[in-house]
Amino acid sequence: MTNYKPVTEEVLEELRKAVGAEHVKNDAETLERYKTDEEPDAHYHHLPEVVVAPGSTEEVAAVMKIANKYLVPVTPRSAGTSVSCGAIPVFGGIVLLMERMNKIIKLDTDAMYMEVEAGALTSDIQAKANEAGLLYAGDPCSADSCMIGGNIATNAGGNKAVRYGTTRHQVYSIEVVTPTGEIAELGNRLKKCSTGYCLDQLVMGSEGTLGIITKATLKLLPLAPYRLDILAVFTEVQKAVDLVPALVKAGLNPTSVEFMDNGFVRAASDYAEQRLPHYEDGSYVIVTVETFNEDELDMKMEQLDEICTACGATDVVEADERVWKVRRSCLEGSKALSKVSTSDDLVVPIDKIAVCLNHLMEVSKQFDFECMCLAHAGDGNLHFNCLKMDMTDEEWEKQLAEFHKICYAYVYSLGGRLSGEHGIGAKKIDALAAYCDPVEMSIMKTIKRAMDPNNILNPGKLIRA
Ligand SMILES: Cc1cc2nc3c(=O)[nH]c(=O)nc-3n(C[C@H](O)[C@H](O)[C@H](O)COP(=O)(O)OP(=O)(O)OC[C@H]3O[C@@H](n4cnc5c(N)ncnc54)[C@H](O)[C@@H]3O)c2cc1C
Structure with missing residues (x-):
């Protein structure tokens, strides 16, 4: 584990030179705002030391170089709608905001693609495509508030995945800043390609641990009337x-x-x-x-x-x-019923969804919390929301841990996995370590170490490198 260093005045000065002083903030109010994403449980919250908002790919690269030079961890953040603590800076350091890089760069209606910056709002992309009689098929339920970079980083699913696939299936290529601050164009606008490793697909869904997505070329489809x-x-x-x-x-x-x-x-x-x-x-x-x-x-x-x-x-x-x-x-409706709640995201083969849902809803009745279930049923993806009712904090944590243990073991026994779309983030990092095939985990760690030797980018997420 890297021995991270604090953000000193020297680091702040370099960051200001890189992105402009007005885009480097470390006042108490700003830091407080970025200590969490959608996570309500304070136990997971962590304050950053500085919040930096670059305006270009080159500025993102410069921030990564500074972070490596001074051994300061970086947490990329788009809209912060993560429900797996993905955008929480669990080791402090820099929160890197993508919100200034929000342009739709180009729409080509003949070749049916769109080039966007990573901070573009997903619903703006959908609307722009629709205006031209085309469809951008990525459609998470949070589309009105999340950003395309966050969607690509988590391989977001949503309402249309049963027909069109998840976010990774809507992307031709991505521009990426590597953890060490190099700029790479990964993928291409080709229908087929057998030319080397599929690095774009490796970075997509890596939850900001293998690279910062700065731009994307998105696939568009004819809009069914x-x-x-x-x-x-x-x-x-x-x-x-x-x-x-x-x-x-x-x-x-x-x-x-x-x-x-x-x-x-x-x-x-x-x-x-x-x-x-x-x-x-x-x-x-x-x-x-x-x-x-x-x-x-x-x-x-x-x-x-x-x-x-x-x-x-x-x-x-x-x-x-x-x-x-x-x-x-x-999600908001269930949160309104209890101040403390948690949303889980599990995925099983499509033919197992009925048996899985019935079994786990039955199991949930053994516990004192309230459990409700929804599913992107056509993709085998289930969300269980547990709501703390009349019980002590200790009982809630104990019972929730027990329920999760049963759920995860059962889901794996059906050939399922811990997340269908929300990602592992910080929340399920220990569960993944427990359930992942050891060889698979070892390969993931090898890749992470090779691409991010200082473990600078989004540490404490997905895997412990
Ligand atoms: C009401 C509600 C409904 C939701 N519905 C769905 C749904 O239907 N389907 C679904 O899949 N999810 C859903 N989510 C979860 C969430 O919206 C998605 O995970 C979304 O993709 C996150 O996007 P974001 O812009 O908020 O990213 P953030 O929350 O800011 O970040 C998510 C993760 O990606 C990393 N990251 C962010 N930007 C970049 C970047 N440019 N480069 C590299 N890494 C980056 C972050 O470090 C973090 O690990 C929902 C959430 C809410 C609150």
Whole structure:
């Protein structure tokens, strides 16, 4: 482990020269603001020593050179919507803000790609593509507030991953500043390529431990003009999750298949001030299909209705934006019910989602906290939110640790993994060390040490190098 050094006046002076004095802040209020991301539990919080906001790739590279020279750790931060403590500076040092690098550089509608700076807001990218009749298919539920660099760093998933894949599938290439301060262009705008290691894919999803993404060239797709959202309501959870394999087998190629149990239905509806059918007792499956012609949409609508009814849906209604407002309010809605809560992100093979969800919801009943579940069901990705109720801090921590232990062992027994989209961050670093194949862990550490010999970039995340 590197023996990090404090941020001295000498370091501050070099940083000011590199990015401009107005973009280097170490007043108490600024430091306080960046001690956490979405993490409410103070136990994980850590103050940075300085917050630096570079305005160009060259300035990011200069900051990394200074950090290596003085052995000061650097935590890259986009919008700070991480729910795995990814943007928390667990060793202090520099928080590197990407927010000034927020331009959409180029939109090529003929070749269907967009070049962006890493601090561009995801929803701005989506809107810009839509205005041109195109689709940027990355769509995390936090799209209104997160940035593309954060999405690429975490390989964010979201609502459309079942059809289009996760963020890494939407990216042609990235410009990266390496941990030692070199600038590299990784990947290319090619449909196929067998030329060397796939380094762009290695950096994507590395949670800011192998490089700072400064720019990206994104893939765009034709925007389907016809769309249908269906809300299928179930009063039995088992039947709701059984719908997923039925949809996959029917070849409907849905854009979204989202599951919410009744706990989430009520919490999110209350938060969004939007009550939909069977608020009191229903679990929801939201299915979206998109097509390029109207007849195909009508055909899929009929098929969807038949499949949902055959699977035991109590109600199948055509939905609109209100249902998505409720879906996007899940996390905030559950947080509103308890000051202390935690959100988990697990992934299993798609054919195991029903058994996994049922088993873990059953297991959760042994504990005193409240547990609710939602799932990007079409991708096998489950989120369990546990809410601290009437229990002591010690009991909460003890019971939560026990629940996680059962969940993680069970998920691995099904061939699953610890995170489908939120990443490991600081929160699951010990769990990954415990469950990861030792050879795989050793390869990851070797790569990290080779690329970041001083362990300067985002230490305390993903792996302990
Ligand atoms: C309400 C809500 C809903 C959410 N829904 C989803 C969802 O549907 N799907 C999903 O996948 N996630 C979701 N998330 C989690 C979060 O929004 C994603 O992980 C998102 O990709 C983080 O983006 P960000 O800009 O906030 O990055 P940050 O939180 O700032 O950073 C995330 C990680 O990436 C690193 N990083 C940031 N920028 C860079 C960069 N330029 N180069 C290298 N490393 C970098 C950070 O160090 C950190 O480890 C949700 C969060 C909230 C609060």
